[in-house]
Amino acid sequence: MENTAAIMPRIVTPVGPCSAAHADWASGKSAALPAKIRMTNVQKRFSVRGRPVEALGGITVDIADHEFFTIVGPSGCGKTTLLRILAGLEGMTDGSIEISRELASEASAVRPINAMVFQEQSIFPWMTVRDNVALGLKARGLSKRSRYAAVEPHICKVGLEAFADALPHQLSGGMKQRVAIARALANDPEILLMDEPFSALDEQTKLILEEELLRIWEETRKTVVYVTHSIDEAIMISDRIMVMSARPGRIKDVIDVGALFPRPRNMDAVKASPRYGELFNRIWHELREEVFASRAGIQG
Amino acid sequence: MSMQEARGQVVIMQPELGGTRGPSRRQLERVLSVGSPVALLAMWEGAAWLGKIDTRFFPAPSGIFQEFLTLLQGTELLRDVGVTLSRLAIGFLIGAIPGILIGLAVGLFGPVRAIVSPLVDAIFPIPKIAILPLFLMIFGLGETSKYAIVAVAVIFLVLINTASGVRNIDRIFLDVARNYNAGRMMVFWDIALPGALPSILTGLKLGMGIALVVIISAEFVGAQSGIGYMIWSSWQTLQVEKMYVGLMVISVVGFVAAMVLTLLERVLMPWKRGD
Numbered sequence: 323m324e325n326t327a328a329i330m331p332r333i334v335t336p337v338g339p340c341s342a343a344h345a346d347w348a349s350g351k352s353a354a355l356p357a358k359i360r361m362t363n364v365q366k367r368f369s370v371r372g373r374p375v376e377a378l379g380g381i382t383v384d385i386a387d388h389e390f391f392t393i394v395g396p397s398g399c400g401k402t403t404l405l406r407i408l409a410g411l412e413g414m415t416d417g418s419i420e421i422s423r424e425l426a427s428e429a430s431a432v433r434p435i436n437a438m439v440f441q442e443q444s445i446f447p448w449m450t451v452r453d454n455v456a457l458g459l460k461a462r463g464l465s466k467r468s469r470y471a472a473v474e475p476h477i478c479k480v481g482l483e484a485f486a487d488a489l490p491h492q493l494s495g496g497m498k499q500r501v502a503i504a505r506a507l508a509n510d511p512e513i514l515l516m517d518e519p520f521s522a523l524d525e526q527t528k529l530i531l532e533e534e535l536l537r538i539w540e541e542t543r544k545t546v547v548y549v550t551h552s553i554d555e556a557i558m559i560s561d562r563i564m565v566m567s568a569r570p571g572r573i574k575d576v577i578d579v580g581a582l583f584p585r586p587r588n589m590d591a592v593k594a595s596p597r598y599g600e601l602f603n604r605i606w607h608e609l610r611e612e613v614f615a616s617r618a619g620i621q622g
Numbered sequence: 623m624s625m626q627e628a629r630g631q632v633v634i635m636q637p638e639l640g641g642t643r644g645p646s647r648r649q650l651e652r653v654l655s656v657g658s659p660v661a662l663l664a665m666w667e668g669a670a671w672l673g674k675i676d677t678r679f680f681p682a683p684s685g686i687f688q689e690f691l692t693l694l695q696g697t698e699l700l701r702d703v704g705v706t707l708s709r710l711a712i713g714f715l716i717g718a719i720p721g722i723l724i725g726l727a728v729g730l731f732g733p734v735r736a737i738v739s740p741l742v743d744a745i746f747p748i749p750k751i752a753i754l755p756l757f758l759m760i761f762g763l764g765e766t767s768k769y770a771i772v773a774v775a776v777i778f779l780v781l782i783n784t785a786s787g788v789r790n791i792d793r794i795f796l797d798v799a800r801n802y803n804a805g806r807m808m809v810f811w812d813i814a815l816p817g818a819l820p821s822i823l824t825g826l827k828l829g830m831g832i833a834l835v836v837i838i839s840a841e842f843v844g845a846q847s848g849i850g851y852m853i854w855s856s857w858q859t860l861q862v863e864k865m866y867v868g869l870m871v872i873s874v875v876g877f878v879a880a881m882v883l884t885l886l887e888r889v890l891m892p893w894k895r896g897d
Contacts, residue, residue: 409801438801444794447893448816460812461804489893509802 330410331419331435357384357422358513358545359408364417366403377403379570380417387422388543392556394605395566395574396612401549402441404571405517408547409438423512432462437506438515442522445490445501451477452486454501458509476508479538496527503535513545521551532558533589540586553605557598558589565608568616575608577601681863689863690870699852703871706848709765709837710879713772718829721780722822726814728781729788742778750775750832751839758844768840768848775836776829780822787821788814820894823887830879838872849875 366378377400385391393401406412408419421435437458445454452470453460455477459469477486480500490498499519506514520528536559539546550556556563561580564573582601583592592598663683669675670682677685693699727734754771761767795817799809815822841850849868856865887894 411797411800434803436801438798440794440798442794444798446795446798446813446816448819448891449812457798457804458802461799461802461808491893505802 329414329416329418331408331421357420358387358389359385359547360420360422361385362418362420364404364407364419365415366400366407366412367415376570378407378414379567379572381571381573382417383564383573383576385545385547386561387545390539390546390548390559390561392548392550392560392563393566394550394553394556394563394609395571396568396609396616397551398569398616399566399612400569400571401566402517405438405515405547405549408513409436409515411438421513434458434462434509434511436513436515437509437511438517439499439502439506439519441518443495443498445498445505447490450487450489451482451493451501454490455504455508457505473504473508476504479507480504480534494527495523496531499523499531500534503538507538507542507544511544513547516546516548518550520555528555529589535559536587536589553602553609556605557583557601558587558592563605565605566612568612574612575605577605678862681866686863686866686870690867693864693867699867699871702847702849702852703875706837706841706850707875709768709772709848710833710875713769713837714776714830714833716769717773717776717833718780718826721777721825721829722784722815724777725781725784725822725825726788726810726818728785729818730810730814735785738781742781746778746782750836754840754844763844763846767844768837771840772833772837775832779829779832780825783821783825783828784818787818787825790821791817819891823883823890826886827880827883830883831876834872834876834879 361381361383364378364381365376367374367376369375381404393404395401403412407414423435424433446457449457452473455473456464456469459472464472474483474486477483480503482497482500482504485493485497490501493501502519506516520531523531532555539559548556548559557579561578563575563577563579565575565577566572567574579601582597583595666675666680667683670677670680670685690699724734724738728738729735750771753774754767757767757770757774761770791814795813796809799813804813837848838850838853841848842854845851849872853865853868853872856862856868
């Protein structure tokens with residue numbers, strides 16, 4: 323029997339702005355900023371019909387504060403599992419995750435650590451757009467009046483002010499994901515987790531929402547961990563891209579996109595750049611290798 | 623190769639004209655569904671007048687209607703209908719409300735499920751009317767035993783359907799609730815209850831069907847009033863037309879109850895309406 327004891331992310335709250343805890347965190351490419359999320363040898367095993375399956379083979383990476391960090395990998399590599407572990411929805415088998423909070427104050431004490439935007443339809447069909455966006459605030463015990471006041475700007479930010487009282491079945495797929503994004507932002511989390519939020523949408527809607535996400539993110543600069551299978555999407559929106567290997571998921575490559583394409587970023591300019599093609603190919607070849615490797619593994 | 627083939631063929635497509643000519647298929651179906659019961663009644667009436675059927679068992683519909691009008695003059699029919707309706711309504715509520723609440727708890731919380739489900743599994747298969755003698759013994763011949771038997775008939779169906787409704791709520795919704803730190807009360811009222819509503823209403827509809835069966839049977843043997851009592855006593859005194867009036871009234875009660883529940887469904891679940 324596998325050890326299923328869930329190890330959950332540890333929340334580190336520094337006591338002051340010059341906390342000693344930050345000093346040794348400065349490492350690697352994100353040297354200028356303290357690590358917001360520090361993952362050390364994160365492993366996940368589970369058993370399928372009694373046979374152990376290694377989903378994550380030890381992930382060690384630091385994600386900086388205000389960084390847009392994207393994970394790409396072949397399907398089944400454990401990228402969604404990693405995100406769910408970060409979200410506290412699943413435990414890890416080994417390793418540790420430290421998430422540093424902002425300064426300990428009354429405000430940060432009630433601020434949630436993370437909010438997740440899920441891949442599939444995750445907004446509640448029986449709640450209006452407004453109530454869906456206000457979900458996290460209701461869970462925190464805010465009164466109806468104050469949570470409605472608080473969500474209004476977020477509903478406007480995603481362009482749904484005319485639909486605030488609508489029920490989700492009256493909305494298109496793209497609008498539903500906007501609601502999910504507004505819901506996550508309204509909860510004002512320390513980190514935003516996004517699991518292929520646009521993968522179920524049509525290509526044009528997806529492009530428009532990517533642009534909007536980029537615009538909203540540039541306003542808020544929240545730390546984002548974003549999982550996608552789209553190389554193009556990863557290049558467009560990320561500061562860094564982590565390429566994962568086939569199962570068991572390990573880090574194959576970490577690419578500093580921010581160094582190539584500074585912000586604020588213009589999507590058209592990025593696509594027109596020859597470096598875009600080079601980057602795309604680099605990631606594609608890495609992924610292709612992994613897909614073939616995992617196929618050989620199945621046949622062998 | 624003939625000339626025609628060489629020239630190829632042109633297929634001409636034109637809008638259908640059928641929609642504007644004569645009654646549409648839907649109109650025809652509506653006429654048929656009103657027509658079939660009317661036709662049956664007319665045949666029954668005719669056969670009764672012509673002496674083709676035994677009017678001791680199948681009195682003419684006009685005779686039954688006549689009896690209905692006569693009974694409306696008196697207080698007996700209205701009292702019986704009122705008594706049965708109040709037994710149904712009170713018993714239904716006593717069964718349905720705890721059925722929903724316990725069902726939600728069973729669906730959400732493992733320990734509650736472990737405690738409740740063996741009891742439900744053991745008691746549910748008993749035909750509820752079989753418990754009537756026990757209830758008559760415990761609660762006496764008064765109204766309480768009628769409420770109790772209806773409540774017991776309703777609670778199991780509502781509980782089982784509610785619990786399975788909660789179990790069938792998309793996992794993603796519970797993940798969202800966890801991710802947003804929703805408390806138990808919020809999960810119970812804002813997620814489990816609305817999420818299970820479609821199943822809850824199915825349970826209520828099934829429960830209402832069983833409740834009708836149970837209350838009428840209970841009134842056959844264990845009551846001195848109600849529609850069931852009226853049917854049973856008409857049979858014993860061979861007042862066949864009055865018995866048919868009783869059957870007609872139950873049919874209307876069942877129909878209206880189903881309609882009320884369908885209306886409730888539309889009001890409670892606006893997101894299930896396609897617009």
